[in-house]
Each structure stands twice: as C-alpha cells, then as structure tokens.
Amino acid sequence: MALSSQMFPSEARVQPPSDAIVFENVELIFEHKPVLDGISFRLPHGETKAIFGAAGAGKSTILKLALGLLKADSGRIFVLGEDITEMTEDRLFELRSRVGIVFQESALFDSLNVRENVAFRLTEEGKIPEEQIDQRVREALSFVELENTIDMLPSELSGGMRRRVAIARAIITKPEVLLYDSPTGGLDPITSTNIIELLVKQRDVYKTSSLLVTHRLQDAFVMATHCFDRASGHMKRLPPGSKAEVPMSFLILRDGKVIFDGDAHELAHTRDEYIKKYLS
Amino acid sequence: MSAEDFLSRVELISPTEFAKQKVQAVQDYILLSAQALANLFRRPLYIADILQQADLIGVGSLSITVLAGTFTGAVLAMNSASTLQRFGSLSLIAQLVSVGMVRQLGPVITGLMVAGRNASGMASELGSMVVTEQIDAMRALGTDPVKKLVTPRIVSTTVMLFFLTILSDLFGLLGGSAVATLLLGLDFRQYWTDAWQILAFADVFTGLIQPVFYGFVIASVGCYYGMATSGGTQGVGRSTTQAVVASSVLILAVDAFLTRALTLLLGFR
Ligand SMILES: Nc1ncnc2c1ncn2[C@@H]1O[C@H](COP(=O)(O)OP(=O)(O)OP(=O)(O)O)[C@@H](O)[C@H]1O
Ligand SMILES: [Mg+2]
Numbered sequence: 001m002a003l004s005s006q007m008f009p010s011e012a013r014v015q016p017p018s019d020a021i022v023f024e025n026v027e028l029i030f031e032h033k034p035v036l037d038g039i040s041f042r043l044p045h046g047e048t049k050a051i052f053g054a055a056g057a058g059k060s061t062i063l064k065l066a067l068g069l070l071k072a073d074s075g076r077i078f079v080l081g082e083d084i085t086e087m088t089e090d091r092l093f094e095l096r097s098r099v100g101i102v103f104q105e106s107a108l109f110d111s112l113n114v115r116e117n118v119a120f121r122l123t124e125e126g127k128i129p130e131e132q133i134d135q136r137v138r139e140a141l142s143f144v145e146l147e148n149t150i151d152m153l154p155s156e157l158s159g160g161m162r163r164r165v166a167i168a169r170a171i172i173t174k175p176e177v178l179l180y181d182s183p184t185g186g187l188d189p190i191t192s193t194n195i196i197e198l199l200v201k202q203r204d205v206y207k208t209s210s211l212l213v214t215h216r217l218q219d220a221f222v223m224a225t226h227c228f229d230r231a232s233g234h235m236k237r238l239p240p241g242s243k244a245e246v247p248m249s250f251l252i253l254r255d256g257k258v259i260f261d262g263d264a265h266e267l268a269h270t271r272d273e274y275i276k277k278y279l280s
Numbered sequence: 281m282s283a284e285d286f287l288s289r290v291e292l293i294s295p296t297e298f299a300k301q302k303v304q305a306v307q308d309y310i311l312l313s314a315q316a317l318a319n320l321f322r323r324p325l326y327i328a329d330i331l332q333q334a335d336l337i338g339v340g341s342l343s344i345t346v347l348a349g350t351f352t353g354a355v356l357a358m359n360s361a362s363t364l365q366r367f368g369s370l371s372l373i374a375q376l377v378s379v380g381m382v383r384q385l386g387p388v389i390t391g392l393m394v395a396g397r398n399a400s401g402m403a404s405e406l407g408s409m410v411v412t413e414q415i416d417a418m419r420a421l422g423t424d425p426v427k428k429l430v431t432p433r434i435v436s437t438t439v440m441l442f443f444l445t446i447l448s449d450l451f452g453l454l455g456g457s458a459v460a461t462l463l464l465g466l467d468f469r470q471y472w473t474d475a476w477q478i479l480a481f482a483d484v485f486t487g488l489i490q491p492v493f494y495g496f497v498i499a500s501v502g503c504y505y506g507m508a509t510s511g512g513t514q515g516v517g518r519s520t521t522q523a524v525v526a527s528s529v530l531i532l533a534v535d536a537f538l539t540r541a542l543t544l545l546l547g548f549r
Binding site for chain 1: 414422
C-alpha cells in the first residue's frame with residue numbers, strides 16, 4: 001500500500017467502502033406508463049457519471065429519486081451508504097444536507113434575491129452567523145463568476161446566469177454528492193464551457209461524487225479528457241495516449257432501461273447500433 | 281374537430297375511480313391541515329414569514345373589508361327599514377343592524393371577501409412554486425414546505441381575519457348609522473346607544489369565534505389546492521379557481537354547523 005501510494009501520490013486517498021449512490025433494480029410507473037424499468041447502477045465516491053437518454057427517458061426522474069423527492073415503485077436506492085427507499089421525510093432532510101442538486105429549470109425561489117437564494121440552506125440551518133453567511137455567499141458566487149448579481153432578483157437574470165446561481169446554491173455547503181440536471185442545456189458554447197470547467201473543478205479539486213444529466217455528448221467527453229489544473233485555475237487537456245485517468249463514467253438510458261454503463265474507452269468501442277448512432 | 285374526435289379526447293373516468301379520487305383528496309387535505317397544525321409546536325417557527333403574510337393578508341385586505349362592511353351595514357339598514365316601517369317600529373333599526381352584523385354578516389362577508397382575495401392568492405403562489413419545481417428545490421435544500429409556507433399562512437390568516445371581522449362589524453354599524461340618520465332621520469347618538477346595548481355576550485362570542493374557523497378554512501384550502509397543483513400554468517389557473525370555490529362553500533357550510541352548535545351551547549336568548 002505504501003509503495004503504491006508513493007507511485008501514485010494522487011491516489012493516496014483511501015477509498016471509503018461504500019458507494020455514493022446505488023440504484024438496485026429501480027422501477028417507477030407514472031400513470032400506468034413505466035418510466036424506469038429496472039434501473040441499476042453504482043456511483044463510486046469521487047466519480048462523475050454522465051447520464052444520457054432521449055427527451056423523456058427518465059433522466060430527471062433518476063435525480064429526483066436519488067434525493068427522495070419521488071418514491072420508487074420497487075427496487076432499492078442507497079445514498080451515502082443509507083437506504084433511502086423507505087426513509088421518512090424527516091430523516092431525508094438530514095441526508096439531503098449532504099447532497100446538492102441543480103434542477104433542469106434552475107428552480108430559484110423567485111420571491112428571494114440571489115443572495116437569499118444562495119444562502120437559503122445556511123439561513124435555514126441557522127448554525128452560523130449572518131456575516132459568515134454573507135462571506136460564504138460571495139465565495140460561492142465568485143466560484144460561478146456572478147458576484148455582481150448578488151442583489152438582483154431571479155427574474156432579472158438570463159437563463160445561463162440563473163443556472164449558475166443554482167449551481168452556487170447547490171455547492172455553498174460543499175456537499176459530498178452533487179446532482180446536475182442539464183446544467184448546459186440551451187446555453188451558448190462559451191457559457192457551457194465555463195460551466196463544464198466548474199464541474200471539472202468540483203470533481204478534481206473537491207472530489208465530489210456527482211451525477212450529470214446532459215443532452216450534449218461533447219460536454220461529457222470534455223470532462224473525460226480534461227482535468228483541473230490548479231496552477232492556471234483552468235481545466236487542461238490530458239495528454240492523449242497517457243495512462244492518466246479521470247474518474248468519469250457514462251450511462252445511457254433507453255426505454256426505461258440502462259443500455260450502457262461504462263467509461264469513455266468502453267463507450268468508444270461499443271457495438272450497440274443505437275449507441276453508435278447516438279455518438280455520431 | 282368533430283364531436284367524435286372531441287369525445288375520444290376527453291378522458292372518461294368511471295364513477296368509482298372518481299369517488300376514489302375525491303376521497304383521496306379529502307384525505308390529503310386533512311393530512312396537510314394536521315401537519316400544518318402540528319408544526320405550530322415544532323421548531324423553527326417562521327416568525328418572519330408569519331409577519332410577512334400577516335401584512336399581506338391583513339393590511340392588504342383592509343380596504344375591501346371596510347368597503348364590504350360599510351355597504352353590507354347600509355343595505356341591511358335599508359332592507360330592515362322597509363319591514364320595520366310596516367310594523368311601525370323603525371326605532372328598532374339599530375338593534376337589528378347591530379345583531380345582524382356582529383352575529384352573522386360581518387364574519388361571513390369578511391370571510392368570503394378574504395377567501396376570494398387570499399385563498400386564490402395562496403393557491404396560485406404555491407401552485408406556481410410547484411410547477412416551477414421550487415417546492416421540490418425547497419425540500420432538496422432541507423426545508424419542509426409545509427412548515428415554511430403552509431403553517432405561517434394558516435396562523436396569519438386566522439389571526440388577521442379575527443381583527444378584520446371586528447373592523448367589518450364596526451364599519452357595518454357605521455354604514456347602518458349613515459342610512460338611519462341621513463335617510464331615515466333617526467338620532468345618531470340614539471342609534472349607537474341602541475346598537476351597543478343590544479349586544480349580549482352570546483352575540484359577540486358567536487361573531488368572533490367564526491373568523492377563527494374561517495381563517496383556517498381559507499388558508500388550509502388555498503394551500504392545499506396550491507400544493508396539489510399539477511399540469512403547468514393551466515393547472516395553476518385551475519387550482520386558483522377551485523380554491524376560491526371550495527373555500528367559499530366550506531365557509532358557508534362551517535357557518536351552518538357552527539350556528540347550530542353554538543345555539544345548542546349558548547342557548548337562545
Ligand atoms: N409528474 C409527472 N407526472 C406524470 N408523468 C411524468 C411526471 N414527471 C415526469 N413524467 C414522465 O416521466 C418521463 C420521464 O421524465 P423526465 O423528466 O425524467 O425525462 P428526462 O429524461 O429528464 O427528459 P428531458 O431530457 O426532456 O429533461 C416522461 O415521459 C414524462 O412524461
Ligand atoms: Mg429532464
């Protein structure tokens with residue numbers, strides 16, 4: 001062990017025994033229509049898993065199930081080692097304090113300004129004093145480069161800005177798990193790249209485990225081929241052919257089932273026709 | 281679109297399914313109300329939210345309460361006048377307006393006005409929060425929406441409706457006195473003395489216990505329809521309408537039961 005940690009200093013961190021998120025044969029039926037039909041996957045600690053699928057494939061639903069916002073009809077779901085399948089809402093509130101989520105449509109509270117939105121969780125917990133909360137809000141907003149919007153209302157922001165405020169709101173408590181629902185959907189390439197860089201930073205600097213729902217394959221490939229460079233403060237491309245690996249995996253949904261679950265290499269060499277079409 | 285086309289698009293549900301849905305809805309409503317009440321005894325109590333809602337409901341409804349009360353009192357006086365004149369006892373008008381207003385019309389009219397204004401407001405506000413996933417976001421951020429949104433609304437509506445009712449009673453008497461003095465030529469001071477002296481404990485108690493129930497009905501029904509919203513902005517519209525209709529009808533139903541119960545409790549005078 002000592003030897004290997006010398007050889008791979010970046011991997012010195014001991015893997016905790018349990019996974020961040022586990023789905024076991026999860027089924028969900030909406031109005032007689034099976035949306036998820038036996039979904040199983042594991043998200044190990046520190047890994048980011050990109051989830052793909054056509055519109056309506058059930059991607060957002062998976063994230064809501066992982067937070068206990070929806071209840072599965074059958075199967076089991078474990079989050080941070082705890083079985084949430086039959087957990088009461090009170091216990092779920094405790095667990096949710098360790099998980100952050102960015103909703104597809106941002107879901108900012110439109111009666112609160114940006115500061116109050118980002119501070120929401122800290123204010124509600126009421127554990128730390130006001131000035132410190134303000135400090136943390138500014139930190140989180142500077143992470144998404146939006147310090148100047150602090151006193152604005154969500155209705156005064158553009159879609160991309162709202163998305164980034166939602167990210168700031170999710171990361172302010174430094175959760176162990178992050179769930180992103182289409183963080184780059186409908187955004188221009190520059191803003192999307194910025195957001196992807198944020199996700200890479202979360203993954204490589206804070207070692208957050210995350211599920212990333214996206215429609216854009218290239219986003220996930222960028223994440224698989226880049227790592228965060230602390231010196232420059234930006235992500236940089238891994239040298240091609242190098243053995244260095246980032247903790248990134250892919251999951252593809254179709255008709256309520258998982259049709260692919262693996263890393264970038266496996267994805268590139270798949271034989272499945274549908275996936276090939278999806279990739280091209 | 282032909283009629284057949286239309287019919288094939290209308291979702292037909294069986295009567296048993298319909299009944300099941302209704303029972304389920306009543307069950308959900310009772311559950312929500314019980315949760316909201318239980319939260320009164322659990323920390324944190326959202327004082328700031330309660331005050332904000334109190335301002336919105338109480339201060340916001342001042343003008344409609346004053347206007348509705350005044351006109352109700354005036355109409356009550358005018359209608360009673362024509363009846364009383366036939367019996368030659370026009371001097372009883374102050375007593376009639378006073379008891380009618382305080383016991384029954386003040387609370388019910390105020391309840392209905394506030395239902396129209398605030399049950400709809402709550403249903404549409406919470407409904408939009410549901411369809412834009414803000415309620416889900418709140419739960420995801422570790423806050424119970426029932427505690428943060430529903431309980432404060434119930435508390436403030438109940439408290440505020442109580443005071444609004446008193447105000448409405450006063451302005452009803454004022455409206456009545458305007459009719460009595462200006463149209464019927466009765467003495468202003470005599471009117472107020474009569475109006476005041478006729479009121480017994482039972483009248484005041486009956487009149488002031490009602491807003492406590494109506495306030496609860498308005499807020500709990502408004503919040504229930506808001507939280508039960510589904511189906512986008514169209515759903516929000518539907519919830520809003522249903523909240524006003526249901527809370528108004530429920531106010532009148534509760535009125536009937538309360539009147540009967542209070543008569544048994546306090547006896548006839
Ligand atoms: N509240 C709901 N009631 C009924 N059906 C629902 C509900 N929410 C989602 N669905 C259905 O579940 C399926 C999956 O929805 P979901 O939102 O998870 O899709 P998605 O993969 O996130 O799609 P998109 O890429 O468009 O965001 C859809 O077919 C949708 O019709
Ligand atoms: Mg979605």
